[in-house]
Amino acid sequence: MTKYLVVGTGLFGAVFAHEAAKRGHEVTLIDKRDHIAGNIYTKEIDGIQVHQYGAHIFHTSDKEVWEYVQQFAEFNRYTNSPVANYKGHMYNLPFNMNTFAQMWGVRTPQEAMDKINEQRAE
Template sequence: MNYLIVGAGLFGAAFAREAAKRGHEVTVIEKRDHVAGNIYTKEIDGIQVHQYGAHIFHTSNKEVWEYVQQFAEFNRYTNSPVANYKGKMYNLPFNMNTFTQMWGVRTPQEAMDKI
């Protein structure tokens, strides 16, 4: 079977590779001068620069994690956003602990009433 893949982002590149490994004829068309789509990273003066903005890859699927590890080295990262509300810092996403810190409420209903 022959495949025409339009775009060499995550899905297109992975599909093309796996199809080719299984003996299929694959043609990939990509408008950019690089593969990896919006997660493309280039090195400038020894620094990895995210060409299209920061990207985070996460999965709880061990098989997926092992698959992607063969193509790139990943840094350990935990996304920990915070919000500044009236000069105090609060962890996000909002939860009952956040609402208790902000407003002194103790139950979801009290938070709903405040909101």
């Protein structure tokens, strides 16, 4: 059996400690805060999940990673779809063909590239 001292219980420290303990190793955790999870710490206040250090979004396309994190917490379905307000008009971010069609009326990637090159030249 190996003895580990884990300093910092954010994502890496907490996962490492969990996996090491599952394998029978002795793990001691220390953190300057009075909780685990680092900046993704969430606490419940009056039935509401409060992200104490600011909102956080966990996303992955890796099925194994998704299944792993699901054992620790229930995640809400969320799709990040940011927009920009420019001169009173709303545009999709990151820029895509829909954005270029809204801004310039172009319909093809080549038309969008031509418009971008035109603006660069200016």
